[in-house]
Each structure stands twice: as structure tokens, then as C-alpha cells.
Amino acid sequence: MFRTPEQPSPMAQPKSFHWTRRIVLTILLVFVLTPVYVMLSSSLKNLQDVQGSFKWIPSSLTIRPYIDIWKTVPLAHYFMNSLIVSLSATVLSVVVAVFAAYAVSRYRFPGRRVFTVTVLSTQMFPGILFLLPLFLIFVNISNTMGVELQGTKQGLIITYLTFSLPFSIWMLVGYFDSIPRELDEAAKVDGCGPLGALLRVVVPASVPGIIAVAVYAFMTAWGEVLFASVLTNSSSRTLAVGLREYATQSDVYWNQVMAASLVVSVPVVVGFLLLQRYLVAGLTAGAIK
Secondary structure, three states, X not given: OOOOOOOOOOOOOOHHHHHHHHHHHHHHHHHHHHHHHHHHHHHOOOHHHHHOOOOOOXXXXXXXXXXXXXXXXXXXXXXXXXXXXXXXXXXXXXXXXXXXXXXXXXXOXXXXXXXXXXXXXXXXXXXXXXXXXXXXXXHHXXXXXXXXXXXXXXXXXXXXXXXXXXXXXXXXXXXXXXXXXXXXXXXXXXXXXXXXXXXXXXXXXXXXXXXXXXXXXXXXXXXXXXXXXXXXXXXXXXXXXXXXXXXXXXXXXXXXXXXXXHHHHHHHHHHHHHOHHHHHHHXXXXXXX
16 A cells, blocks of 8 residues: 555654654753853853842953953963873873773683673772772872872872773773674784784774773863862862862952863863764764674
8 A cells, every 4th residue: 555645654753752852952952051151151241240140141241251260370280280181091091991901802811700890890989989098009109119199190190090991991892892803813814913903903993982982081080170189289280170279268250260161171072072973983882782
């Protein structure tokens, strides 16, 4: 039986579904964009206007807060510290996770199951449980070996590595499992060893998964506050902690806080938008397999 053009397809969705979806998406969009609008409008106001009753439509706008944020607080210094720490933790996490995940995915060795479960189980515990042990470990290393880790960027990089690495390994194991082992065998037939097969075949085929791991590691380090507030000092302080310095004993520069928050969010937002398709592909590869 042929359907006339007026007859809807049996699989066609009803109009009520489309309207419901539009309404829900609109509500979610308003819910997400309202805080951003409040931050943007507050960052373009004078301090007196921000401290008064909030107005949805500002009576006057100024870009002065975006100029003063670099003078009130050494924001550029904190920005560089965050960039160095986040990029270093990301690179180390990706490199270590690639080799560890390849070993778990391609080789069968005693304790493989225990290692995988242990790595993943570390994500079950809140980070604050590790704060005091890490602090004591850094202090003991400094006292016994003379290597300063507490209050340095190196110590913060190691700390972030310990938190991003378990999830990175677990996610890359799932991605490597989705790559046919025949590719490894073909590379070995062509004269590649295990390392050559990894670097020449598996890694190029795993670019979306590696990028997803890199984005996760970078975002974890970029916005972390708890460990950065304890394991850093004035010279190694990061942005997440440095933003608190806009609050003094006598006043809180709310307009500068909003302006600085928007400025420091730009790198993460731009990077996420540029790498979004790789991130989605990397996170869904294991599920598709």
C-alpha cells in the first residue's frame, strides 16, 4: 500500500514532541545564559552600581574593570602559572596514559584486572581526603631529599597528574580496545616493534580519544581550587586561587571579579569549541564498540 503525500510517516514524530523539545531547550538555554549575562553586565558597571540593587539593563557601561583587573591583582602572573601548570599536567597525563593504556589493552599480565580496578576506584574518593597526605609527603620529601614540592608549580603538576591520570588511563583503554588488533599485527609484519606499532598505528588512529583525555586533564587542572589554595604560595599561585584577592578587608571588587572570571574562561571555552567534535568522538568510541 502506497501512502499519499498527505499521510504522515509512521515513524514521524508528533508536533507536540517538537513543541515540547523547543520549550525545554529554550528553558535550558535561558537557565544557562542568565548567569553569563549577569557576569557580563556586572563586569561593565562601576563598583557602586554593582553593590546596589541589580538592574537587568545597566544605566551606564564602562570597560574600566577590564583594565583594572591587571593592576589590582597580578592577574597576568597567575594566568601564566595556571597555563604552565595546566599544560604540563595535560602533556604528562596524555603521555603516561597512552603507554599505560596500551599495555593494559594489548597485553595480558598478572594483576591486570587488579590494576584496572584500582586505577578506576581512585575516582570514588573525594579529593579532600588526599590533601593532608599529599601535603605531608611533600614536606617529608623536602626535609629528606631537599626537593621543594610544596609551594611550587612542580608539586602542583604532580598533584594534578595523580587525579587526571587514572581516568585518562581508563578512557584510553576503552578506546584502544576499539582499535582492531590486526593493525598492530600488520605493523609488526612491516618491521615495527611494539613501540613502533603504538606510535605509527595506534596513536594516529586514537587522536579523538587522546584529545578527549587532553581536554579533560586541562580542564581539571585549570579550574582546581582546593589543592592550589594549600600547595601554592604567592609565586606559584594559580588563577583559581588568585581571583580571591579581589576581595579585601574593606571591600569586594565585584565588577573586577566578574571581568576577571570572563577573561580567564576564554581559553577554556575557545579550546572546547575548537575540539568539541574530537571530544564527542573520543568519549563515545568505547560505547559504539
